[in-house]
Amino acid sequence: MEITCQQVSDVTLIKVQGRIDHRTATDFGNALKPHLNQCKAGEYKKFIIDLGGVDFMTSAGLRVLMTAAKACDKQKGEVAVAALRPGIKEIFRISRFDLVFRVFSTVKSALENLSPDAAANYKEV
Amino acid sequence: MRIRFWGTRGSIPVAADGHMIREKIRTALSLAEGRHFENENQIELFIDESLRFPIRFGYGGDSSCVQIEGGGEYMVCDMGSGLRRFGQKIMTDYGCGLDHPKVYHFFMSHVHWDHIMGFPFFPPAYISGNTIRIYGGHSTDVLEDAFRRQQSSPCFPVDWNQLGADISFIHLEVDRWYEINGFCVKLMRQSHHGSSFGYRFEKDGKTVVYSTDAEYKLQNEEETAAVEDFFRNADLVIFDAMYSLADMSTIREDWGHSSNIVGVDLCLRAKVKHYCMFHHEPAYNDETLYTILQETKRYEKIVHENHYLKISTAYDNLIIDI
Incomplete structure (x- = not known):
């Protein structure tokens, strides 16, 4: 599991790759923390987690996402997820996470929704 | 070993109302498309083969009560409203049973109301000669107090002291093996208001785990590994999937x-054979529970x-042999 981060205007774009299960969930949570601390510090409030590179996720990974979203919500921040692969999208539906998370089909559409300014400055790699 | 579900609903018993029954009838007739049935067999065949489970049957609404057969005496987990039907079955089979005194072993997950409410309606408790042993991970004071308070004025007209059976409360410690009615039994403390306890029953190389009213957050790997260990290689895990x-x-x-x-993640980790969802949300109707089963699979x-993990949803009167 790997995480890379990119700042696009006022949006923090977090790209996740690999598998997130009970073996990697703690690492996933730890890797998200510094970025979410930005939220705590009031620096940035908008986060998009790009799950396009995630090919496997269990409830352990979902729990980490929920913990992150709650931490962010406390600081009046926003978390959205984007680019879910079909299997992950299905897991979001089965777990009803699609009802509590803002889910976008692409990173671009997530940016357009959260911050038109960031969307304008975003260059897909 | 045979597992018989007398009650599978969580929190409070429910019953299908007239609208729900009418909807089942309407759907069944609609699916029949005006066909003519030559005999009773054809009707049965149509019901079994053409109607989905939530149309032809249903999950029932009695609260938690699960019988484990395989020992010489009766063994039951929890005394939800399903216990009433279990008691009725015994009365039907043996009458007052004065000539056939029985021993009953009850394993309590905890004493929240939906898990004890069947006891005042359990006829064998009123019959002298019967022996009732109530086991739990809570102290005997906590266990006995809950039963006595439930069966005293103004909550119930027949006082606890009027019960004829010989009733005793027995505290069991966690992480220790007990031999009861020919079964090896172990307890695990679970996260629930006031704590609850899960049970692992083993006999003749077969294992069933009863784990209800438990909130498994899977946030602490050490705790999760302990649960995994408790479930390990079980033939059947009855799990709170509310x-x-x-x-x-x-x-x-x-x-x-x-x-x-x-429940799926825990059972996969523990290499469980059969995962049975239990303690259903009372607001869910048969269609919803059926949909959840398909989604979980x-x-x-x-x-x-x-x-590979076999998955099912418990329903009242379900029998599982392991």
Whole structure:
């Protein structure tokens, strides 16, 4: 599991790759923390987690996402997820996470929704 | 070993109302498409082969009560409203049973109301000569107090002291093996208001785990590994799958219950053979429970790697042989 981060205007774009299960969930949570601390510090409030590179996720990974979203919500921040692969999208539906998370089909559409300014400055790699 | 479900609903018993029954009839007639049935067999065949489970049957609404057969005496987990029907069955089979005194072993997950409410309606408790042993991980004071208070004025017209059976309360410690009625029994403390206890029963190389009213958050790997160990290689795990993961992580967090997919993950890790969802949300109708079963099976297909897990949803009167 790997995480890379990119700042696009006022949006923090977090790209996740690999598998997130009970073996990697703690690492996933730890890797998200510094970025979410930005939220705590009031620096940035908008986060998009790009799950396009995630090919496997269990409830352990979902729990980490929920913990992150709650931490962010406390600081009046926003978390959205984007680019879910079909299997992950299905897991979001089965777990009803699609009802509590803002889910976008692409990173671009997530940016357009959260911050038109960031969307304008975003260059897909 | 045979597992017989007398009650499978969580929190409060429910019953299908007239509208729900009418909807089942309407759907069945609609699916029949005006066909003519030559005889009773054809009707039965149509019901069994053409109607989905929520149309032809249903999950029932009695609260938690699960019988484990295989020992010489009766063994039952929890005394929800399903216990009433278990008691009726015994009365039908043996009458007052004065000539056939029986021994009953009850294993209590905890003493919240939905898990004890069947006892005042359990006829064998009123018959002298019967022996009733009530086991639990809570102290005997906590156990006995709950039963006595439930069966005293103004809550119930027949006082506890009027019960004829010889009733005793027995405290069991966690992480220790006991031999009861020919079964090896072990307890595990679970996260629930006031704590609850899960049970692992082993006999003749077969294992069933009863784990209800337990909130498994899977946030602490050490705790999760202990649960995995408790479930390890079980033939059947009866699991509190009351909520969706989103519900148990948000509005129903710390309500003391787990989710359908957490059950899958735990059972896959523990290499369980059969995962049975239990303690159903009372607001869910038969269609919803059926949909959740299909979704849970689908989740298992997505995340299972090299272990196949059988998944079912418990319903009142279900029998599982292991």
